[in-house]
Amino acid sequence: MSPAMTLLMGLxxxxxxVLRLVGAPVGRRLPPATAVRLLTVAALVTxxxxxFVLAVAAFLAAAALPPVAAxxxxxxxxxxxxxxxxxxxxxxxxxxxxxxxxxxxxxxxRSGRDLAYAAxxxxxxxxxxxxxxxxxxxxxxxxxxxxxDGRVIVSTGMLRALPADERRVLLAHExxxxxxxxxxxxxxxxLAAAANPLLRPLASAVQAAVERWADEIAATEVGxxxxxxxxxxxxGLAQATAPVQVPPPASALRGTDHGMxxxxxxxxxxxxxxxxxxxxxxxxxxxxxxxxxxLTAHDTEHRFEHAQALxxxxx
Amino acid sequence: xxxxxxxxxxxxxxxxxxxxxxxxxxxxLTAGEVLAELGGGLxxxxxxxxxxxxxxxxALRREPAGRAYAYSLASPLEALPASLTASRMRRxxxxxxxxxxxxxxxxxxxxxxxxxxxxxxxGRGRPADGAxx
Numbered sequence: 064m065s066p067a068m069t070l071l072m073g074l075x076x077x078x079x080x081v082l083r084l085v086g087a088p089v090g091r092r093l094p095p096a097t098a099v100r101l102l103t104v105a106a107l108v109t110x111x112x113x114x115f116v117l118a119v120a121a122f123l124a125a126a127a128l129p130p131v132a133a134x135x136x137x138x139x140x141x142x143x144x145x146x147x148x149x150x151x152x153x154x155x156x157x158x159x160x161x162x163x164x165x166x167x168x169x170x171x172x173r174s175g176r177d178l179a180y181a182a183x184x185x186x187x188x189x190x191x192x193x194x195x196x197x198x199x200x201x202x203x204x205x206x207x208x209x210x211x212d213g214r215v216i217v218s219t220g221m222l223r224a225l226p227a228d229e230r231r232v233l234l235a236h237e238x239x240x241x242x243x244x245x246x247x248x249x250x251x252x253x254l255a256a257a258a259n260p261l262l263r264p265l266a267s268a269v270q271a272a273v274e275r276w277a278d279e280i281a282a283t284e285v286g287x288x289x290x291x292x293x294x295x296x297x298x299g300l301a302q303a304t305a306p307v308q309v310p311p312p313a314s315a316l317r318g319t320d321h322g323m324x325x326x327x328x329x330x331x332x333x334x335x336x337x338x339x340x341x342x343x344x345x346x347x348x349x350x351x352x353x354x355x356x357x358l359t360a361h362d363t364e365h366r367f368e369h370a371q372a373l374x375x376x377x378x
Numbered sequence: 379x380x381x382x383x384x385x386x387x388x389x390x391x392x393x394x395x396x397x398x399x400x401x402x403x404x405x406x407l408t409a410g411e412v413l414a415e416l417g418g419g420l421x422x423x424x425x426x427x428x429x430x431x432x433x434x435x436x437a438l439r440r441e442p443a444g445r446a447y448a449y450s451l452a453s454p455l456e457a458l459p460a461s462l463t464a465s466r467m468r469r470x471x472x473x474x475x476x477x478x479x480x481x482x483x484x485x486x487x488x489x490x491x492x493x494x495x496x497x498x499x500x501g502r503g504r505p506a507d508g509a510x511x
Contacts, residue, residue, distance in 0.1 A: 192437030193393035
């Protein structure tokens with residue numbers, strides 16, 4: 064492998080490591096809407112780039128084997144001119160890309176199933192005036208059921224726990240999840256994390272930022288950040304002290320970084336600032352990663368064209 | 379997103395607030411009572427319009443109460459099958475132990491530190507509105 068090619072193919076992995084390290088803190092510092100969008104794009108581009116580079120590495124190693132070269136009509140000598148891909152690296156890359164692709168496909172299937180189930184549930188719940196479904200259940204609970212025509216589900220236990228102005232916060236928060244299609248970002252970053260498990264912290268960061276985003280929309284709607292913090296606190300405590308304890312859902316965000324107290328704390332401060340430099344740095348990283356994958360494709364194609372030309376002329 | 383706004387609320391948002399109030403009121407409410415419950419700079423006519431619209435959609439039923447109408451939910455909540463209780467539905471949707479879920483929940487699982495911080499926040503917030511001792 065030429066040093067330039069090695070560098071190019073290494074870039075998506077370097078970006079993966081950087082994103083893994085800075086994903087969560089960047090997600091907290093950027094305004095939530097920006098964080099969700101940028102981190103989702105960063106996760107998808109990086110996952111695609113790493114998968115692609117692994118596939119190219121496997122292909123290059125295979126292409127240097129004489130039987131494969133004969134099949135593809137290219138000159139192995141010409142391929143070696145640009146440096147060879149060690150067979151062991153190629154085999155490992157091939158194994159990795161197959162396992163990761165399978166994981167991504169499983170994840171995509173699961174997302175499709177989940178969303179289809181949610182859509183079916185929405186239909187079953189009927190039209191529901193204003194998209195709200197109130198369920199008779201003493202356990203305080205509230206969530207958004209996603210879909211093109213999603214529903215906000217609230218239990219009577221939750222409604223009774225909150226005064227009217229805080230109920231308004233709760234409803235605005237859940238509606239924001241649906242209006243801004245937050246579930247798409249969550250599913251897409253889960254897909255990226257399946258395709259590149261090192262990006263897992265980005266999926267968690269997006270889930271946390273999505274909640275913050277909905278909190279901020281609710282704050283804008285009611286025009287009182289403290290009121291949103293109070294609603295969060297009361298709803299959280301009502302659920303924590305409810306007589307019937309439902310085990311925490313798998314979707315619950317764990318760790319103090321994502322926790323309810325962190326969300327309430329953020330609301331007690333000022334509204335988030337744009338942070339253009341940080342957003343710009345993240346965009347730059349994404350562009351570099353995408354460019355590295357594109358150049359790898361270009362370079363590889365060029366090498367094979369050259370090798371095929373030599374093969375034909377040597378006949 | 380609906381564009382018609384009433385005192386900072388999208389039309390759909392006010393409908394949801396009205397429905398939520400009626401769902402937990404335990405008895406039919408008049409427009410005046412709904413207004414008193416919601417507060418927040420709403421006009422009486424706005425509440426009246428919302429109630430009429432919800433009634434026209436079939437979401438509310440109304441009965442005469444003095445010179446006005448008292449409104450309640452058209453379909454009682456109990457009519458929902460037991461499988462649709464919020465927690466059962468959540469368990470169904472969260473069945474797989476993956477982290478992502480189709481649900482985005484308002485309330486996440488509370489850590490102990492969170493609980494203490496939130497209680498403090500409420501202590502500083504508003505002292506008496508029934509929900510807190």
